[in-house]
Amino acid sequence: MLALLVVGLLVGGHAQAQAPQKPSSPPPFKVLRAEEDYRYLRAPDAPRAPLDGLKYLPLTESGSVFLSLGGDLRQRVEYYRHPDWAETPAADGAWLQRYMLHGDVWLWNLARAFFQLKSGWTLGREGGPGPTDEDRLDVHQAFVELRPWERADEGLQVRLGRQELQFGSARLISVREGPNVRRTFDGARTRLRFHRWDLSAFVVRPVATEPGVFDDGPVRSQGFWGLYAVHPLPVLPGGNVDLYYLGFSNSQARYAQGEGREQRHSLGTRWWGTSGRWDYNLEAVLQVGRFSGAPLLAWTVASDTGFTLEHLPLSPRLGVMADIASGDPDAEAPSLGTFNPLFPRGSYFGEIALLGPYNFIDLHPVLRLYPSRSLALSAEWTGFWRQSVEDGVYGPSGMLVRPPGGSRSRWVGHQVNLTADWELGRYVHVYATASRFFAGTFLQQTGSSRDVDLLQAEVSVRF
Template identity: 30%
Template sequence: MRVILCTALGTALAFSWGATGADAQESLFMPNGYGVSSPAVMTHSESDSEWVSFCCEAEEPACDCPSCDASADGCGDEIGCGSGVGCGCPACVAAKKGAAKGNRCAQSHAGVFYANDFSYLKDPKYQGCCLGDGLKLMPVGNCGRFGTLDIGGQYRLRYHHERGMGRSSTTAPPNQGFLDTDNDFLLSRLRLYGNWKVNDNVRVFVEGIAADVSANDTYNPRAIDENYADLLNAFFDAKLTDEFTLRVGRQELLFGAQRTVSPLDWANTRRTFEGIRGLYKSGDWTIDGFYTNFVPVVPDKFDEADYDQSFYGVYSTYAGYEKATFDFYYLGYDNQTVGAPVATDFSLHTFGSRVWGTAGDGWLYEVEGAYQGGRQSGLGLDQSAGFITTGLGHKLDNMAWDPTLWFYFDYASGDHGDGSYNRYNQLFPLAHKYLGFIDAAARSNIISPNVLLTMKPQAKWDLLMWYYYLGTDSATDVVPGVGFAGAQNTTSTDFGNELDLIAKYSMTARSNILFGCSHLWAGSKIIGTTDPDFFYTQWELNF
């Protein structure tokens, strides 16, 4: 009955706008708490081995699980079945782990939906009811004989007004930025998934997407705007030991602060791969090894893996220190696409690490860097490049609106023409998250001191201001664009200055709306007639 009532109530509220459910977890636009980097995301759901499986064989029997010590754990006696959300001793486990406070369903959705966590529904003390809760942990078969099933997804609308950002058929070349272009368009995206956990050792996850764009007649859609109906994820997990899980199939990848590997949620289509992974977790170590092929988006066809683009590596995290966490990674990327420009025929090997944490009295820090070697086969040159990011932040707890101020310095090498190829390849990042939301500069041939300020004037409001100076490492090399290309000279290092502003309002636990605007003052390296302006507003609903 609780499942039926919760589903019906959530659905009704969804269409009343004022209670549509909001994603309070990390947002693409305000990532990881507005620049306060979070630990690496383990891109698989942890085993529920500590939970007792469904045990209902008749109506409302008692669960066959150990009784809990109320004095030690704050838990009651054995839990009854029949609620439709599972049974066992969830309250005890939650107490031992330190259950999340507040609205626990607001943190349920992760950067990749196969890592969503709905374990709070197993807590008999949980009294909330968020949109979609009634479609989670549903028993499959006779009272869960064949495991549980989660069904959910996301709907997102985003309106863009872009000036000087290219993508217009009225200019020559048609997609070039920093010219007098003016575009208005609406992006819509629907994601739906099913997560079937057969038991603690086997699960199947499938997620589809439908993405579309409505625009003025002169707008040329980006490659990341449209994908009419396709699969983002389609894999199965097999837990071979208590520490090791094998995953096979199509899967999104998300590691660390997403400077190197990300599903690119800013895109209307998202990014995915196809292959095999091994996920190991023991003590303070998590290690993720994978061999995959990139899956490019083809809007009107079923997306297939490109076997000329292989992406593989190992990403590990150590969390054994109280105030510091470390990432260590190796990432390999081979691109041998037939008929591609010579600059895209390469085999790259990136060795990197990251450390972040706190230093007491509200101080925060982050450092990430990588060296990139290999071969630019199409150019006949060896690769020798790298990047580094350093950040120092401070939480000003004694001030109104709880501001947090960060000072960052970003560097990525450019090509100097010294006999090897020095332009850093940013691989598959969430590029929109860094170096300006206008997406004029990739993490290549860049030198950027920047300042990030975040504030929270009220419980449901979050504000962000990010200012960048964008310079270049090499005047003779260009700065590759992310969202659009711009003509550049080879005599200047001054790319420009950018200011980004965002206001986000969390409507309810799983729905939010945000407003953003950005302006880039073009530097002397840019050849163009217009400084880009960007305004957007987005509504997002998770369920």
């Protein structure tokens, strides 16, 4: 991170930071709200949406120092039948509430301070809220950001404090948007954009989600650091490449093999973009390190390829995802082969969220239809297999949910998802899904194996 800071200062010289260019229309809200930039509203003729008065509140006569306010509200109801494949409870319903408010103070074009509160509540859950269901009131983000150099699409940012991180396809680093409480980190990040490169370096600790009031804190047993670079591919129009290194340590790691100290180094690349009607997203990761003093070697390969028929009614997109992540080949050997997805998106295989991306093979065809620009309808099927029969299956959080003993079958099961995703103007988003997971041979031979149903609907408001 220090190296990026030095390089940025050298290339920046005495160039002054400057505001972004004025857009032609109000930009959409981002998943990472701290990445929004409303300095363009300083211009009297800038495009404005109805609530943009909250986005630019001048604190000085010149308007160079200003406050920007915003928020996210999400209401979700969900109904599970036989959650976690269990006989009891036969059904489980819940009402999940998420409230997030933030303030962003810009100091000329050279620095900013961002502060965000969160409140997550869950009512009606059988057995009480889950680990990511509830956080009654806490600081979600609180950081200062220095911008010593900025020019057009280039610049340097140094961010210190509690912050969200998300890179690439959110396979390894995500804000965990699906669950009720999002993920955040404590630490430092530097970002340098220069000559079409987008380079980030960070050193952080994940923040634990606690259910009380102002009781979240860093997970002392874990450390996370890395370098992430993105660059267009000049030989492939519309293409881009990501290159990254991610380091992770955990003194309390748990796998089917047992518990111990883990240090893992991930080297990865992602090739993604569009070419005509085709879109593609290919990623490969190799992990090395040590677990309980023994060698560690794991890997994953993931793909998401689609073809959009824009000339047909509903502009259908036909796509297929195919992924594989290594499992431990021998639970009795001291070495470990289970892939660790680090901090992936919470609903990795859909909102039903029964399985996590550990020791798996999946095939996932998708049909998506667009009745309008604001409405997307999807039908998906996903089949799951174990990559190694010597390893178990894991949940989205990495917890072992079914040990490997008792079955030599790879077939875990398959699920069907139907979803509707509707943007009602600039501020309101409606989402609904219906899913069923059909338990396969491995689950049937190792414990409870009832098919699982999920019905879910949510309304989100952003401003």
